[in-house]
Amino acid sequence: MSxxxxxxxxxAQAVEYIAADETRVLEVDRGVLDDFNTHVQQELDKSAFSSECSSWCKNEEGRVINNWSGTVNEYRTHTQDLQLEDYLQLAETGPGK
Structure with a gap:
């Protein structure tokens, strides 16, 4: 739950950011996403999740599919504030644009 x-x-922070200006768009930067996924997978490779057993947390190829490799407290810290630098800076869009 935490x-x-x-x-x-x-x-909610993202929604408030967008709602404050109808021309705002949030699209995650693909490089940021790829770097994050690489980091998570490297961490998970060192975890019990990657052991030689079948598990609900692995896909058919044996890749661990968890979306977080740290603790709940680390996750809370990581998601504390909307990180606008993780998103592409898109040209204004919206009605008539």
Whole structure:
């Protein structure tokens, strides 16, 4: 539940940011996403999740599919504030643009 609350807080910040100006768009930067996924997978490779067993947290290829590799407290810290630098700076869009 704690992680869900942190996700909700982060999403609410994003919604408030967009709602404050109808021309705003948030699109995650692909490089940021790829770097994050690489980091998570490197951390998960060192975890019990990657052991030689079948598990609900692995896909058919054996890749661990968890979306977080740290603690709940680390997640809360990581999602505390909307990180606009993680998003592309898009040209203004909206009605008539």
């Amino acid at each position: 992680m869900l609350e942190a996700q909700h807080r982060y999403i």
